Amino acid sequence: xxxxxxxxxxSALISVISLQFVYGGIICENLPVEVCAFSVSSSGARCVLExxxxxxxxxxxxxxxxxxxxxxxxxxxETEECMNACGVERMTVGMSTDSIAERGFTNKLCSPxxxxxxxxxxxxxxxxxxxxxxYLPRLCEAHRSGNRRMMSEFGSFAxxxxxxxxxxxxxxxxxxxxxxxx
Numbered sequence: 412x413x414x415x416x417x418x419x420x421x422s423a424l425i426s427v428i429s430l431q432f433v434y435g436g437i438i439c440e441n442l443p444v445e446v447c448a449f450s451v452s453s454s455g456a457r458c459v460l461e462x463x464x465x466x467x468x469x470x471x472x473x474x475x476x477x478x479x480x481x482x483x484x485x486x487x488x489e490t491e492e493c494m495n496a497c498g499v500e501r502m503t504v505g506m507s508t509d510s511i512a513e514r515g516f517t518n519k520l521c522s523p524x525x526x527x528x529x530x531x532x533x534x535x536x537x538x539x540x541x542x543x544x545x546y547l548p549r550l551c552e553a554h555r556s557g558n559r560r561m562m563s564e565f566g567s568f569a570x571x572x573x574x575x576x577x578x579x580x581x582x583x584x585x586x587x588x589x590x591x592x593x
Contacts, residue, residue, distance in 0.1 A: 437486045439476040447474035448503040449489035449532060451481045457535065462504045472502070479506065482534050493529035496522065508539045514554070521551030 436453030450458040459477040464470060481487075494501060498519030499510075510516040519525055526533055537547045 437488070439474050442474045442488075444472040444474055445501055446488050447472075448501055449494065449499060449535070450474075451484045451487040451531065452476060453486050455480050455485045457481055457506070459506055460502065460504050472504075477506065479535075479538070481531065482538075484531055484534065487531055489529075489531055493525065493532055497525035497529050497532045499532060506535070506539060508543050511536065511540060511545075511550070517550065517554050521554050526551060 437450065437458075439447065439450065439452050439456065439458035442450060442458060444460060447458050447460040452458060454476075457477045457479045459475050459479075461473050461475050462470060463473065489499075496519065498516050511520070520532070520536060533547070540547045540550065
């Protein structure tokens with residue numbers, strides 16, 4: 412199963428490289444669905460994987476351009492290393508703060524391996540969290556320290572996660588957080 416997934420991802424990345432050569436850049440709608448989530452187009456817009464249920468009850472996935480712009484990032488397909496380090500999945504549909512409420516995910520997101528080496532994913536979740544009134548560096552500090560008092564400040568955030576779908580809102584990029592010390 413893992414080998415098949417790796418081969419599928421490699422095949423999708425080869426397709427992306429071919430598309431870049433032919434079209435001169437990344438256009439979300441031209442990306443294979445296997446590499447859509449956490450990608451950034453040539454214009455700097457984030458790509459978002461959308462899911463539709465067809466009239467025959469089959470599921471269809473499409474890569475779309477979102478209205479959310481990545482700060483200082485263009486033409487990026489996220490690496491497997493960052494996907495694994497940050498605990499995100501290639502077939503993530505939409506953009507959501509739901510996962511931030513999960514301690515296991517937040518531990519991976521806030522780990523030095525992710526936080527210091529994966530600016531694309533950190534920028535995305537920094538802005539998603541900011542849209543909920545949460546400052547990601549403070550949330551990460553609370554998780555790393557295990558400070559229950561600090562973590563309780565984020566309780567209302569965890570209780571009411573929000574999904575950002577295609578075209579719903581535009582999140583203005585905020586200043587990227589500072590690296591975490593190991």
